[in-house]
Amino acid sequence: MSAQAQATTWKTVESGPPDPMKFLHPLAVKNYGRWKYHERPRPGVLKHTAKSGDALYTVRAGTTRQMTVDGVRRLCNLADRYSDGYLRFTVRNNVEFLISNPGNVDPLIGDLEAIGHPVGATGNSVSAIAHTQGWLHCDIPATDASGVVKSLMDELIDEFKREEMPNRVRLSTSCCEINCGGQNDLAVIIQHTRPPRINHDILNNICERPKVVARCPTAAIRPATVNGKPSLIVSEEKCICCGACFGACPAMEINHPEHSKLAVWVGGKHSNARSKPTNMKLAAFGLPNNPPRWPEVADVVKRILRAYKEGGHPWERLGEWVDRIGWKRFFEATGLPFTKWHIDNYRLARVSFNKSAHIRF
Amino acid sequence: MSAQAQATTWKTVESGPPDPMKFLHPLAVKNYGRWKYHERPRPGVLKHTAKSGDALYTVRAGTTRQMTVDGVRRLCNLADRYSDGYLRFTVRNNVEFLISNPGNVDPLIGDLEAIGHPVGATGNSVSAIAHTQGWLHCDIPATDASGVVKSLMDELIDEFKREEMPNRVRLSTSCCEINCGGQNDLAVIIQHTRPPRINHDILNNICERPKVVARCPTAAIRPATVNGKPSLIVSEEKCICCGACFGACPAMEINHPEHSKLAVWVGGKHSNARSKPTNMKLAAFGLPNNPPRWPEVADVVKRILRAYKEGGHPWERLGEWVDRIGWKRFFEATGLPFTKWHIDNYRLARVSFNKSAHIRF
Amino acid sequence: MTPKSSTLENKKGAGQAKSNGGFLHETPLLDRLETGPWPSFITGFKELANRTHSTMLRGVLDQLEYSYETKTGYWKGGTVGVRGYGAGIIARFSVISNKFPEAAEFHTLRVQPAPGLHYTSKSLRDMCDVWEKYGSGIIALHGQSGDIMLQGTTQTKAQECFDELNKLGWDLGGAGPTLRTSASCVGPARCEQACYDTLGVHHKLLTHFVDLTHRPSLPYKFKFKFSGCPNDCTNSIMRSDVAVIGTWRGDIEIDQAEVGRYVDQLGADYIQNSVVALCPTKAIRLKGREIEIDNRDCVRCMHCINALTKALSPGGDRGVTILVGGKGHLKVGNMLGSMIVPFMKLETDEDMEKLVDFGTRMIEWWADNALDHERIGETIERVGMQAFLDGMGIEPTIDMVEAPRDNPFFKVEY
Amino acid sequence: MTPKSSTLENKKGAGQAKSNGGFLHETPLLDRLETGPWPSFITGFKELANRTHSTMLRGVLDQLEYSYETKTGYWKGGTVGVRGYGAGIIARFSVISNKFPEAAEFHTLRVQPAPGLHYTSKSLRDMCDVWEKYGSGIIALHGQSGDIMLQGTTQTKAQECFDELNKLGWDLGGAGPTLRTSASCVGPARCEQACYDTLGVHHKLLTHFVDLTHRPSLPYKFKFKFSGCPNDCTNSIMRSDVAVIGTWRGDIEIDQAEVGRYVDQLGADYIQNSVVALCPTKAIRLKGREIEIDNRDCVRCMHCINALTKALSPGGDRGVTILVGGKGHLKVGNMLGSMIVPFMKLETDEDMEKLVDFGTRMIEWWADNALDHERIGETIERVGMQAFLDGMGIEPTIDMVEAPRDNPFFKVEY
Numbered sequence A, B: 001m002s003a004q005a006q007a008t009t010w011k012t013v014e015s016g017p018p019d020p021m022k023f024l025h026p027l028a029v030k031n032y033g034r035w036k037y038h039e040r041p042r043p044g045v046l047k048h049t050a051k052s053g054d055a056l057y058t059v060r061a062g063t064t065r066q067m068t069v070d071g072v073r074r075l076c077n078l079a080d081r082y083s084d085g086y087l088r089f090t091v092r093n094n095v096e097f098l099i100s101n102p103g104n105v106d107p108l109i110g111d112l113e114a115i116g117h118p119v120g121a122t123g124n125s126v127s128a129i130a131h132t133q134g135w136l137h138c139d140i141p142a143t144d145a146s147g148v149v150k151s152l153m154d155e156l157i158d159e160f161k162r163e164e165m166p167n168r169v170r171l172s173t174s175c176c177e178i179n180c181g182g183q184n185d186l187a188v189i190i191q192h193t194r195p196p197r198i199n200h201d202i203l204n205n206i207c208e209r210p211k212v213v214a215r216c217p218t219a220a221i222r223p224a225t226v227n228g229k230p231s232l233i234v235s236e237e238k239c240i241c242c243g244a245c246f247g248a249c250p251a252m253e254i255n256h257p258e259h260s261k262l263a264v265w266v267g268g269k270h271s272n273a274r275s276k277p278t279n280m281k282l283a284a285f286g287l288p289n290n291p292p293r294w295p296e297v298a299d300v301v302k303r304i305l306r307a308y309k310e311g312g313h314p315w316e317r318l319g320e321w322v323d324r325i326g327w328k329r330f331f332e333a334t335g336l337p338f339t340k341w342h343i344d345n346y347r348l349a350r351v352s353f354n355k356s357a358h359i360r361f
Numbered sequence C, D: 001m002t003p004k005s006s007t008l009e010n011k012k013g014a015g016q017a018k019s020n021g022g023f024l025h026e027t028p029l030l031d032r033l034e035t036g037p038w039p040s041f042i043t044g045f046k047e048l049a050n051r052t053h054s055t056m057l058r059g060v061l062d063q064l065e066y067s068y069e070t071k072t073g074y075w076k077g078g079t080v081g082v083r084g085y086g087a088g089i090i091a092r093f094s095v096i097s098n099k100f101p102e103a104a105e106f107h108t109l110r111v112q113p114a115p116g117l118h119y120t121s122k123s124l125r126d127m128c129d130v131w132e133k134y135g136s137g138i139i140a141l142h143g144q145s146g147d148i149m150l151q152g153t154t155q156t157k158a159q160e161c162f163d164e165l166n167k168l169g170w171d172l173g174g175a176g177p178t179l180r181t182s183a184s185c186v187g188p189a190r191c192e193q194a195c196y197d198t199l200g201v202h203h204k205l206l207t208h209f210v211d212l213t214h215r216p217s218l219p220y221k222f223k224f225k226f227s228g229c230p231n232d233c234t235n236s237i238m239r240s241d242v243a244v245i246g247t248w249r250g251d252i253e254i255d256q257a258e259v260g261r262y263v264d265q266l267g268a269d270y271i272q273n274s275v276v277a278l279c280p281t282k283a284i285r286l287k288g289r290e291i292e293i294d295n296r297d298c299v300r301c302m303h304c305i306n307a308l309t310k311a312l313s314p315g316g317d318r319g320v321t322i323l324v325g326g327k328g329h330l331k332v333g334n335m336l337g338s339m340i341v342p343f344m345k346l347e348t349d350e351d352m353e354k355l356v357d358f359g360t361r362m363i364e365w366w367a368d369n370a371l372d373h374e375r376i377g378e379t380i381e382r383v384g385m386q387a388f389l390d391g392m393g394i395e396p397t398i399d400m401v402e403a404p405r406d407n408p409f410f411k412v413e414y
């Protein structure tokens, strides 16, 4: 039966997301909405106790996110053996096994580690790095997110397995300035440093010019005739290298093997615990895009996490630690240089200026 | 000798501000830069002690600011009698007598009060209201600042004479949105609520049109031909009633006897003590411009000061008090209505949104 | 089909994959991502390719190696879809297919998982089986928006692959200018802090809007996310246009006996310094072995509850607060959502209808007012909060702002 | 000339002024500003008018009464000046001089006072005498920028009036697009907190720039203000383009014996709650009867020093911090100045030259870069801090910002 033929026989059911209840562990169904508290018997393991008295154990382990049917089947095997066939994933691509029998916890951990899945990421650990597509799949990446993550996690795995940081630490990486990885306590993001070169040969064929012009936040793009054909040109002065035009039109070639660099951001926070959520701030930029292991990035990330681990008070998220000690001490403690480009010059810049005589010496 | 003739005989000395040392009290000269501490023996009186052991007393009293030669001479008489002929004024238009003989303090206070100058404004008092020109002199005012101040101070004079507020309280009033009175713990400022009516008859004769167009922050003004003559028109939708055009061109008539209203602002702070300096925020608007006594304004001002006096902790400036209790409680405590226009919709609006789930019920 | 070998045997397989076998070409740069303790996606890919002899996978590895060499990406977009849908498949064609013809196509199906990302092993295995048949066998669990990403199919296989998945109960997620796949935290399924049914609300809302997910008809993407409490484990405040976050009115519930036990266990000092002192509004005090909370001043930050989870819980009158306008860096810089609905009950079907109605009107308002490629947060910023509140018929409240405006530049209706 | 009567007799005079006498017209609305305990400017004006029989003053009161009635202002600007100067007199012509011909002209001389607003009674009396001769006799002490405002002269008398004042040592202040009259706090003359010589620096700087004060040649107004310490008693942060604020490096000086006395007098609780707890960076601690300060964390806010002035003083290594870009509401909304020079010594003549040089270069940069009617804070915002720092040759430091940028939208030179 040809694909086409089969296709016509099945009428699509537009179901949206499946009903979650079908996939929940029976103890989760039974105690749904009636959990009382949780404990962390050891790193990587949670014990949730319900008002009914039931206890549900969770074992959490790292994955590559970019998995394969083979890898997934291996996790299914473990779920069948230890967690009544139930498993879930966290928003950070860790896998979780929900276990009713406490005796299964240790053997599962053993098996997980044996097939290369580190157990951890609970409590005050460095959890897995949220990441994006990179060269593997995206059409606009300037680096490979999975590779950066693998390289970094090789260095951070001990902190993944321990709970020794002042509070949880969330990292992300993104392969272009769009930052699909989202913000985090620490984020590694590619950044363009040159305006797009325009591929005039193809632009007119593949792009709607007015749309590209409209996409630019600084009105840096304007219509022009190049080599007798209608095309676009970019004002180098106005362009802020955001790459928005490239998303709209592949002829706006902003990626560059040398000039797209990596930047490290710190202090993003979404939780409302204690302080309000905050946007992350620029810590370091201009780091070379150096596959396959990006050692310069790892160096900066480790410096920051080391300083935070040493200086942070209990419960202080990375950004809260910096707020307490002040950015001056952050740059001192990490040895990172402060440059004029760390000063905002975008649309809300004034808000970030030190509008006071408050100063640390 | 005619004015003209005399004029030519004198060659202007472009001296700038006079040398301050000539005007300083001898004890101030002697102990210049070597003061040790100060005390406040009673409201309106400061005692500064120098490292040398010298003590200099200051008696501070309110004035009308808009004084006359007669009033100034009276103050000079008092200075001659009690303060060795030395007096100064504060940045808030209070007069200060610098006294070397402590025995002169009380008699001076008696004489000051006898001629109608209230003594106070030190420490945690409500000092005199910084104010502006108003109908008495400015070319763009929509109210009279001196009159508003007189009406308010009649009601606040007890707090001027006492030191019973949580911290010092600074007020200002301004007769147009330009706000020459500056910001303060509490400010009363006129506010336009309608776009300018354009006086097309005179516009072309008295204004440089491109300059007026350039003055508008929202590009609401554009050139147009009205009644066959080049003039300007204003987009009602874009106009934010800021009055900037009126400053550039009197034909942009923004003032209106009914539609120019009074607004009350709170929480401005310049000092760096404790918290960083802050811009003041809108508390109430749309209050009638109701000369000669503006009772509606006084009502709002007193409500706010009363709530602050009751609720503020020691050293908390008005804005710091609100920050601690939250704006929700501020509006509750003062009984002022919160409206959608209290929400910023200008260029940095987003910064003021509650970007969190933090909420008081 | 499914290899029946045990996990440990599979592990052996994974180990072997570190050599490129006979099937794959040399990938010296990628191979360097096979060292080190963290699991390697390259090892996984190679293992899979060597087992399945997927030429697409070989081509993709070759092109990826080339990307590592040249520091350049080589995919371009295009249009690949399934019948009736306008979104859900991210098409990828190689721009250097002359060089790597095996990698000519490499499309991704975005599949919506169940809210909370829960699975049975059977459901995953069934999916794997379909995917191995119609695709490369690469699965990302999950994409940053929450989709299962089945990466690597061709135009010819896409429809059939989807049909098989659809038969198993899966549907595609969003892409382009659609209502996107949502994320919800584990919530009531396993968390004591959940203030509403994140999974249920996610399921109902996304099912209601399924048409908007499949057919691009919006100015740009639109995302909901669901967090059961202000800890916001889905990062909804920055990563969604509409963050539905659990909260409560009334008083925090206190079990003073447990407080006493915490004092014994952690010490009063710890509680002073790491709980009481960190309350953002100083609303909480430790008195001996008891805790006192001034609930009028509590801003529902969760900190004390997180720290003393056995002793403190969110109050009983639960519901949600809704923040609107979050999004990523693009063009304007990161935006955090801001409070639009201070409190809304979300328990009954009627409550749910209110949320659906709210969402519908919001999307309509946005569709009417947005410029092309403008997220709702940007639209609100451009037209002003007032226009948004008016358009939505929402009462303004002080909860929406940190402070009232600091400029006089507004014009009240007259 | 000067009435020789005693203060108390004068007071009697002031009391009488409450009736409009024979000279003045009825002003029923203004009269209502004569009741109440606060001194009344109307009473003062009437007293003066009745004594001097100034018709200008009568006209002005009539017009002001009419303004109160109609809620409308009736002055317009114009050009009135003195020889060689392009600024310093604010011209006011009545737009309804047909109605109030006596108020046809009412110009103000802005006269620069001595820094710190100190006077001898003689200097004031001499000024009053000139002013009574050439003007209305109304004096505002002082305008919000710090000028003595002599309000109410005519075109014909202006030059002569100024000449007489100039002979007494007074000069005009700024107006229009000039360097404006400055304000400085009382500083070292009577304040223990002064970290530099506010009066002296004000005097020297404004004398140096006197040409810019008198001749409009700038894009817009430009203001310096001088506060001796971070208490900022001149409100410089918002009210000046350049705020020169005293501060110190090194350690806060502590007199522990005085600390002990404060503990006795105010109680340890007060010191804990109202001093220690209010330190913005928690840099200070009370240990028994002594205070300990972690000076590395102290941000020089002044609070503890203010509260315990006998015990604590700014450290000995004193200087200034300079904030740039403050201004009022107009067009963009209030702007607070922001830190551009974290620390600068300001003691020697050489230091003073550096400040002059800094001011000169800043004004030049601004004059080169500003649009018409754009304050320097607006210019910096428009062109970006980087362009300003480059133009000025200033090293960027972290002190200039609360936090680094939160967006990636910049382009490093290449």
Ligand code: SRM
Residues within 6 Å of the ligand: A038, A040, A046, A089, A090, A091, A092, A093, A094, A121, A122, A123, A124, A127, A128, A130, A167, A168, A170, A184, A185, A268, A269, A270, A271, A272, A273, A315, A317, C116, C184, C185, C186, C187, C190, C191, C192, C193, C231, C232, C233, C234, C235, C306, C307
């Ligand atoms: C499983 C997961 C939710 C899910 O649906 O997948 C989850 C689960 C829990 N989170 Fe979370 N959080 C999860 C992602 C997050 C995220 C989002 C993220 O990681 O991208 C955040 C927001 C981070 C941010 O602010 O940027 C998050 C902020 C919190 C917080 C607030 C921490 C703080 O002090 O700021 C708590 C409170 C706490 O730690 O007690 C919390 C608490 C918890 C608790 C203790 C809730 C409970 O009582 O069960 C859960 C176990 C935590 C642990 O690992 O020790 N969870 N949590 C997510 C695990 C991610 C992972 O694999 O590492």
Ligand code: SRM
Residues within 6 Å of the ligand: A131, A132, A133, A137, A138, A139, A140, A178, A179, A180, A181, A182, A247, C077, C090, C108, C110, C142, C143, C144, C145, C146, C147, C148, C149, C173, C181, C221, C223, C238, C239, C240, C326, C327, C328, C329, C330, C331, C375
């Ligand atoms: C696949 C995924 C990254 C990943 O590896 O996980 C992804 C990949 C892309 N994102 Fe994204 N975004 C993904 C989650 C996000 C998130 C995170 C989230 O949803 O929680 C964000 C930040 C939050 C937000 O919505 O702002 C995000 C913000 C963007 C943006 C910037 C939006 C903005 O207004 O700032 C764009 C650009 C655009 O839409 O034009 C974008 C555009 C893209 C495109 C479509 C690039 C393009 O225009 O061609 C990428 C397709 C890559 C590919 O080949 O598959 N992606 N993108 C994530 C979706 C998988 C899924 O469905 O589960």
Ligand code: SRM
Residues within 6 Å of the ligand: B038, B040, B046, B089, B090, B091, B092, B093, B094, B121, B122, B123, B124, B127, B128, B130, B167, B168, B170, B184, B185, B268, B269, B270, B271, B272, B273, B315, B317, D116, D184, D185, D186, D187, D190, D191, D192, D193, D231, D232, D233, D234, D235, D306, D307
């Ligand atoms: C005389 C004057 C300076 C001058 O050159 O004229 C002055 C003099 C003193 N100020 Fe001030 N301040 C004066 C205007 C200001 C202003 C500006 C204003 O009023 O417009 C401010 C900034 C207000 C703001 O933040 O918006 C100001 C903020 C302070 C502070 C900080 C208060 C705080 O906690 O925020 C102190 C510290 C203190 O109170 O101990 C202070 C302290 C002082 C001290 C105690 C300094 C000293 O040791 O001598 C002086 C006596 C204060 C008293 O009145 O009890 N002075 N002070 C000004 C009197 C104004 C008046 O007549 O009321």
Ligand code: SRM
Residues within 6 Å of the ligand: B131, B132, B133, B137, B138, B139, B140, B178, B179, B180, B181, B182, B247, D077, D090, D108, D110, D142, D143, D144, D145, D146, D147, D148, D149, D173, D181, D221, D223, D238, D239, D240, D326, D327, D328, D329, D330, D331, D375
């Ligand atoms: C007289 C005075 C108010 C008073 O009664 O004390 C005053 C009066 C005027 N100011 Fe002012 N300003 C006065 C201090 C201020 C201050 C306070 C300060 O200097 O500390 C400010 C706020 C700080 C600042 O510089 O921003 C101030 C901000 C303005 C502005 C708005 C500037 C801005 O960028 O926001 C304008 C509008 C303009 O310049 O076009 C303005 C314009 C004016 C004009 C010239 C109105 C005009 O354009 O025709 C007013 C002339 C009134 C008159 O008839 O004399 N005045 N003006 C103050 C000057 C007296 C003096 O020389 O001592």
Ligand code: SF4
Residues within 6 Å of the ligand: A132, A133, A134, A138, A139, A140, A141, A142, A174, A175, A176, A177, A178, A179, A180, A181
């Ligand atoms: S961050 Fe950029 S390059 Fe990476 S997946 Fe997202 S859109 Fe693609």
Ligand code: SF4
Residues within 6 Å of the ligand: A195, A196, A215, A216, A217, A218, A219, A220, A221, A234, A238, A239, A240, A241, A242, A243, A244, A245, A246, A252, A254
């Ligand atoms: S990179 Fe950004 S700023 Fe530059 S031209 Fe493209 S859209 Fe405009």
Ligand code: SF4
Residues within 6 Å of the ligand: B132, B133, B134, B138, B139, B140, B141, B142, B174, B175, B176, B177, B178, B179, B180, B181
């Ligand atoms: S506030 Fe406005 S009306 Fe009043 S003096 Fe200043 S410029 Fe004139």
Ligand code: SF4
Residues within 6 Å of the ligand: B195, B196, B215, B216, B217, B218, B219, B220, B221, B234, B238, B239, B240, B241, B242, B243, B244, B245, B246, B252, B254
């Ligand atoms: S009032 Fe302000 S916004 Fe309105 S037209 Fe005039 S300058 Fe423009």
Ligand code: SF4
Residues within 6 Å of the ligand: C185, C186, C187, C188, C191, C192, C193, C194, C195, C227, C228, C229, C230, C231, C232, C233, C234
């Ligand atoms: S957001 Fe709250 S309810 Fe949801 S998992 Fe996190 S802590 Fe639990």
Ligand code: SF4
Residues within 6 Å of the ligand: A274, C278, C279, C280, C281, C282, C283, C284, C293, C297, C298, C299, C300, C301, C302, C303, C304, C305
């Ligand atoms: S939830 Fe947060 S705000 Fe409320 S009492 Fe606890 S720590 Fe304080």
Ligand code: SF4
Residues within 6 Å of the ligand: D185, D186, D187, D188, D191, D192, D193, D194, D195, D227, D228, D229, D230, D231, D232, D233, D234
């Ligand atoms: S600013 Fe400082 S130095 Fe100047 S008077 Fe005020 S407290 Fe004293």
Ligand code: SF4
Residues within 6 Å of the ligand: B274, D278, D279, D280, D281, D282, D283, D284, D293, D297, D298, D299, D300, D301, D302, D303, D304, D305
């Ligand atoms: S001056 Fe301010 S920051 Fe420094 S120790 Fe004292 S209170 Fe703290």
